[in-house]
Amino acid sequence: MATVELTGLSKAYGDVQAITGLxxxxxxxxxxxxxGPSGAGKTTTLKSVAGLVEVDDGDVVIAGRSMxxxxxxxxxxxxxxxxxALYPQKTVFDNLASPLRSGRTGRYSAADQQQRxxxxxxxxxxxxxxxxxxxxxxxxxxxxxxxxRVLVRPADVYLLDEPLSHLDAKLRxxxxxxxKQLGEMSRTTSLYVTHDYQEALALGDRIAVLRAGxxxxxxxxxxxxxxxxxxxxxxxxxxxxxxxxxAEVADGRLRAxxxxxxxxxxxxxxxxxxxxRLGFRPRDLGLLRAGSTAPVGDVVLRGRVGLAxxxxxxxEFSVDVGGHDVIVVADSDAGAREGDVxxxxxxxxxxxxxxxxxxxEDTVRLGGAAVREPAQExx
Amino acid sequence: xxxxxxxxxxxxxxxxxxxxxxxVAWFVFSLFPLLWMLLLALKNDADQTSxxxxxxxTFDNFVTVLSQRGQDLTSVDFGQAMWTxxxxxxxxxxxxxxxxxxxxxxxxxxKYRGSENLMFQMLSFRFAPELMVIxxxxxIYNTLGIFDTKVGMVWVLQLVTMPLVVxxxxxxxxxxxxxxxxxxxxDGYTRIRAFLTxxxxxxxxxxxxxxxxxxxxxxxxxxxxxxxxxxAATTVTVAVTKFLGGGGQAYYNLTAAAALLGALPxxxxxxxxxxxxxxxxxxxxxxx
Amino acid sequence: xxxTVGGRRPTEETPPGGARAGAPPRxxxxxxxxxxxxxxxxxxxxxxxxxxxxxxxxxxxxxDYAATNPDPQxxxxxxxxxxxxxxxxxxxxxxxLLYAVLATGAETVLGVAIALLLNRSxxxxxxxxxxxxxxxxxxxxxxxxIWKLMFNPQFGVLNHVFGLGSTFDWLSRDRALFSVVLVxxxxxxxxxxxxxxxxxxxxxxxxxxxxxVDGASWFYMFRRLMLPMxxxxxxxxxxxxxxxxxxxxxxxxxxxxxGPGVTTTTLQISAFQDSITNLNYSRGSTYMxxxxxIVFITARYLVGVLGKAQRRAAGAGV
Numbered sequence: 001m002a003t004v005e006l007t008g009l010s011k012a013y014g015d016v017q018a019i020t021g022l023x024x025x026x027x028x029x030x031x032x033x034x035x036g037p038s039g040a041g042k043t044t045t046l047k048s049v050a051g052l053v054e055v056d057d058g059d060v061v062i063a064g065r066s067m068x069x070x071x072x073x074x075x076x077x078x079x080x081x082x083x084x085a086l087y088p089q090k091t092v093f094d095n096l097a098s099p100l101r102s103g104r105t106g107r108y109s110a111a112d113q114q115q116r117x118x119x120x121x122x123x124x125x126x127x128x129x130x131x132x133x134x135x136x137x138x139x140x141x142x143x144x145x146x147x148x149r150v151l152v153r154p155a156d157v158y159l160l161d162e163p164l165s166h167l168d169a170k171l172r173x174x175x176x177x178x179x180k181q182l183g184e185m186s187r188t189t190s191l192y193v194t195h196d197y198q199e200a201l202a203l204g205d206r207i208a209v210l211r212a213g214x215x216x217x218x219x220x221x222x223x224x225x226x227x228x229x230x231x232x233x234x235x236x237x238x239x240x241x242x243x244x245x246x247a248e249v250a251d252g253r254l255r256a257x258x259x260x261x262x263x264x265x266x267x268x269x270x271x272x273x274x275x276x277r278l279g280f281r282p283r284d285l286g287l288l289r290a291g292s293t294a295p296v297g298d299v300v301l302r303g304r305v306g307l308a309x310x311x312x313x314x315x316e317f318s319v320d321v322g323g324h325d326v327i328v329v330a331d332s333d334a335g336a337r338e339g340d341v342x343x344x345x346x347x348x349x350x351x352x353x354x355x356x357x358x359x360x361e362d363t364v365r366l367g368g369a370a371v372r373e374p375a376q377e378x379x
Numbered sequence: 380x381x382x383x384x385x386x387x388x389x390x391x392x393x394x395x396x397x398x399x400x401x402x403v404a405w406f407v408f409s410l411f412p413l414l415w416m417l418l419l420a421l422k423n424d425a426d427q428t429s430x431x432x433x434x435x436x437t438f439d440n441f442v443t444v445l446s447q448r449g450q451d452l453t454s455v456d457f458g459q460a461m462w463t464x465x466x467x468x469x470x471x472x473x474x475x476x477x478x479x480x481x482x483x484x485x486x487x488x489x490k491y492r493g494s495e496n497l498m499f500q501m502l503s504f505r506f507a508p509e510l511m512v513i514x515x516x517x518x519i520y521n522t523l524g525i526f527d528t529k530v531g532m533v534w535v536l537q538l539v540t541m542p543l544v545v546x547x548x549x550x551x552x553x554x555x556x557x558x559x560x561x562x563x564x565x566d567g568y569t570r571i572r573a574f575l576t577x578x579x580x581x582x583x584x585x586x587x588x589x590x591x592x593x594x595x596x597x598x599x600x601x602x603x604x605x606x607x608x609x610x611a612a613t614t615v616t617v618a619v620t621k622f623l624g625g626g627g628q629a630y631y632n633l634t635a636a637a638a639l640l641g642a643l644p645x646x647x648x649x650x651x652x653x654x655x656x657x658x659x660x661x662x663x664x665x666x667x
Numbered sequence: 668x669x670x671t672v673g674g675r676r677p678t679e680e681t682p683p684g685g686a687r688a689g690a691p692p693r694x695x696x697x698x699x700x701x702x703x704x705x706x707x708x709x710x711x712x713x714x715x716x717x718x719x720x721x722x723x724x725x726x727x728x729x730x731d732y733a734a735t736n737p738d739p740q741x742x743x744x745x746x747x748x749x750x751x752x753x754x755x756x757x758x759x760x761x762x763x764l765l766y767a768v769l770a771t772g773a774e775t776v777l778g779v780a781i782a783l784l785l786n787r788s789x790x791x792x793x794x795x796x797x798x799x800x801x802x803x804x805x806x807x808x809x810x811x812x813i814w815k816l817m818f819n820p821q822f823g824v825l826n827h828v829f830g831l832g833s834t835f836d837w838l839s840r841d842r843a844l845f846s847v848v849l850v851x852x853x854x855x856x857x858x859x860x861x862x863x864x865x866x867x868x869x870x871x872x873x874x875x876x877x878x879x880v881d882g883a884s885w886f887y888m889f890r891r892l893m894l895p896m897x898x899x900x901x902x903x904x905x906x907x908x909x910x911x912x913x914x915x916x917x918x919x920x921x922x923x924x925x926g927p928g929v930t931t932t933t934l935q936i937s938a939f940q941d942s943i944t945n946l947n948y949s950r951g952s953t954y955m956x957x958x959x960x961i962v963f964i965t966a967r968y969l970v971g972v973l974g975k976a977q978r979r980a981a982g983a984g985v
Contacts, residue, residue, distance in 0.1 A: 017981060049563075050561075052561045052565075054699065067697075069693035069694050070691045070694075070696055071564070071569075071692075072564040072565055073565070073566075073567050073568060073569060075565075077565060078565060079565050081562060083556060085556065085559050085562040086562075087562070087577060088559075097564040098563070099565075099567060102566050102567030103567065104567030104568075105567050105819070149562075149566075316926065381963070395787070395789060398787055398789065399789055399791045399792070401780070401784055402791055402792050403791060409798070409799070409801070409802055409856075410798060410824055412802070412810075413813075415813075417690070417821065427792035428821075428822045432909060434697050438962075458910065459699065465695075474713075478709040479710060481706035481707070481709065482706060482707045482711075485702070485704075485706035485707050486703075486975035488703070489702070491704065493704075494703065494798070496964060497707060497711065500718075502966075506910045506966055507912070508913075508935050508938075508955055508958050508962065509914070509935075510916075510935055510938050510951065510955045511959050512724060514724055514942045514943075514952055515723035515726075516720045516724075519719075519720060534716070537899065540718060541710070541713065541714075546894045547833070570702075572790060584945050585779075588717075598806065599804075599806030599807065599808075600806075600807070601808040601917045602916055602917065605945060616806050616809065619806075619808070619812055620808060620812060623815065631816055631819070634812060634816060635816060638813055641806065641837055642804075642805045642809050645805065646801055648804075649681050649801070650797065650804075650806035653797060656800065657862065660858060660861065660862065661862055661903050661907070664903045665862050665865050665866060665903055
């Protein structure tokens with residue numbers, strides 16, 4: 001029941017700048033995801049909100065109140081640590097009861113405590129573990145207890161540091177689906193840190209992408225996915241990664257991969273220097289069936305299938321297009337086999353155009369190769 | 380070697396017999412003096428010089444050491460000295476814990492200016508020659524009127540007990556994830572309560588190990604009581620040596636009995652806390 | 668797992684307590700920064716008390732303070748000139764160094780050997796392992812008493828057991844130093860053995876198993892694998908032993924009082940005789956301060972060596 005604002009937040013550990021000038025405004029009750037690779041400053045951001053790290057500069061404002069100089073136990077925030085941080089000398093029950101017994105999260109009779117703990121452990125499916133000690137639990141169970149210690153108490157803000165990272169794939173998918181629908185989650189402002197873009201897209205009301213301690217982009221999952229601010233964000237979202245090809249403008253055309261990719265140069269974009277970088281998401285590309293033609297407005301890439309890998313219903317193809325590997329994820333009934341020459345097609349609106357830049361460096365996104373009509377909008 | 384590293388893979392070979400013999404040889408060397416002391420302590424005055432291994436045992440010597448006669452021989456009340464040692468060492472360890480636990484926690488948790496200097500200073504006490512401070516302390520103690528008192532002993536024994544407590548406990552605090560206390564802070568506990576309810580219980584083995592080890596080393600200290608006490612606060616180590624020069628006549632059996640009495644408390648303690656001793660002996664440098 | 672909690676959601680209501688009432692209390696920056704210092708204050712005060720005595724001792728070294736001279740005057744470096752020009756000082760320093768090298772060397776070799784033997788975990792080894800520590804826990808001065816009784820030429824058990832008669836003197840001019848070293852070895856070899864044994868047991872097993880599969884010889888494995896990985900543990904033990912030997916007093920004092928002659932007079936015994944026996948405080952303090960400097964420099968150097976070895980072993984351990 002609180003907004004959270006970070007203004008110009010900076011923190012360095014010795015010579016290492018963990019976060020630099022971070023500005024974020026999180027709405028009341030919002031489920032806000034912070035996404036970034038390891039070392040991006042995600043955990044430092046959470047701990048700054050909690051008051052566990054002393055920031056060098058900037059301020060954290062919770063519910064309109066500056067938290068400068070406010071001790072963690074006066075901030076009324078709850079946090080699930082990536083390392084779980086369960087008290088090894090206490091049982092699961094006592095771990096969960098710990099926030100209820102401090103007197104700072106409210107007053108609870110023994111019966112109240114019991115009731116809350118029962119409710120949370122039922123939700124998380126851990127009520128058979130109450131008498132165990134943390135050392136007797138699997139990592140996945142520990143993670144759920146750590147989550148339970150957050151959910152069991154009311155707080156202005158929930159801070160969740162990779163709370164699903166140690167669950168196995170199946171449980172993670174299941175928890176991801178249910179986490180957001182938890183009553184308490186949906187009402188309490190939550191800051192959720194993850195390196196997993198799927199979690200971010202699935203859970204976040206909004207997502208902030210961090211890189212090397214700096215904010216790269218904030219937006220709804222849709223915005224982040226459709227209009228990544230630069231190639232870093234585009235690469236961070238999606239597995240396999242977005243395909244990037246260097247392109248040049250000539251005669252009103254934008255060509256890449258030695259001419260194997262050839263599309264009309266988008267007039268609404270300013271391609272300075274006549275060069276650009278094209279991005280195709282593996283899922284946006286389609287394999288053209290023999291005999292059929294690409295839809296109008298699609299660009300076609302011809303190439304030879306180098307590798308075909310089955311991922312279940314889908315297949316991942318590595319296609320050599322003019323000497324560059326392009327990854328495509330398509331239905332397995334597409335019929336292409338290794339060595340086949342195939343045509344790939346992608347709507348111009350799904351072709352991302354980035355500014356040109358030195359190899360290995362991320363550049364800003366200029367826009368789509370064609371302007372998306374409102375009617376075409378997919379969600 | 381590698382074969383022997385794996386448990387359950389032992390064969391009797393010429394090599395293993397030789398190895399066992401070498402172990403036995405060491406322990407004969409290591410334990411014989413203690414055994415001999417026990418034998419000597421059980422001999423009567425006649426047997427002590429006339430026989431080596433065959434005699435009729437008696438416990439009289441232990442009684443004598445603790446009795447008025449022992450006091451007449453050495454001018455030291457041995458029982459009183461043992462009790463003084465107990466009080467001195469308990470006092471010194473308690474002071475070290477009260478003072479040292481917060482310092483160890485600060486040094487283990489924060490990197491602050493001077494913390495490394497403080498720790499090195501502590502370590503240097505461990506290696507400093509005692510006499511460097513004893514001579515001035517002798518003068519200072521006389522000025523302050525704490526010469527030959529337990530208070531004086533408790534203070535000077537800090538040189539022995541403090542470095543142990545601080546160094547061992549710092550290594551335990553460093554091993555403890557700070558996120559546990561952070562979790563407690565977010566649960567709504569103040570820093571003091573987080574320390575008392577989360578950190579402190581988890582370093583209990585360290586506290587036990589450092590306290591007992593500090594007790595043992597304080598008990599075994601000889602130079603400090605030798606110089607800074609006279610008769611009123613004499614400790615057991617000084618008292619034992621008094622039997623050696625027992626007025627012309629040699630009382631080997633009494634000396635042995637006194638030595639055994641003085642050695643017994645550390646031996647018993649050591650056997651009970653052996654599990655934690657390694658880390659303590661090396662000031663936390665070797666973790667077992 | 669259900670998405671709602673049995674009709675009652677755990678965090679439905681705002682906390683009934685005063686958690687939200689009023690602005691949260693703020694703690695100023697300086698108080699936050701002062702925390703570790705505050706925690707260290709008692710320890711620092713105690714240290715200052717002891718350091719005061721230490722510096723007082725250093726102060727003595729520039730005076731001519733003795734029991735016979737209760738009104739000392741400043742004499743500059745006269746004490747240092749006297750002590751450094753005194754053959755006895757150099758003799759004591761030599762004796763101390765010899766003692767330290769002999770004792771530390773013997774204890775290291777024996778301690779490592781015992782650790783390796785006990786690591787085989789034979790039945791006999793396991794039986795005795797618990798008793799390994801016993802000599803180490805006895806007060807060195809009491810250990811000295813015990814061995815003095817055993818060394819006794821007439822009634823001591825050693826001459827009887829070894830058939831040396833009643834004239835063989837373990838603490839004679841020629842043998843005294845070796846005998847006091849022997850007592851040191853008896854007390855402190857377990858120290859080395861215990862540390863090294865703990866070190867061996869904490870080594871990763873994989874490299875040994877791998878080279879066992881490769882058919883490497885025992886000696887090769889010991890030299891190439893075990894020794895480099897054990898080195899930091901051995902060094903810790905060696906450092907502790909060497910430093911302690913430099914200031915040895917208790918066991919030697921009770922065995923020989925530094926004699927016969929000055930054959931076992933170590934630096935600390937020398938200083939003891941000057942300041943306590945002869946009550947020449949300034950001279951004794953000068954001895955001690957010089958020893959302290961030696962100890963301090965040696966400590967800094969050895970700790971540096973240890974750091975290097977630990978880094979190297981961390982590399983070898985992978």
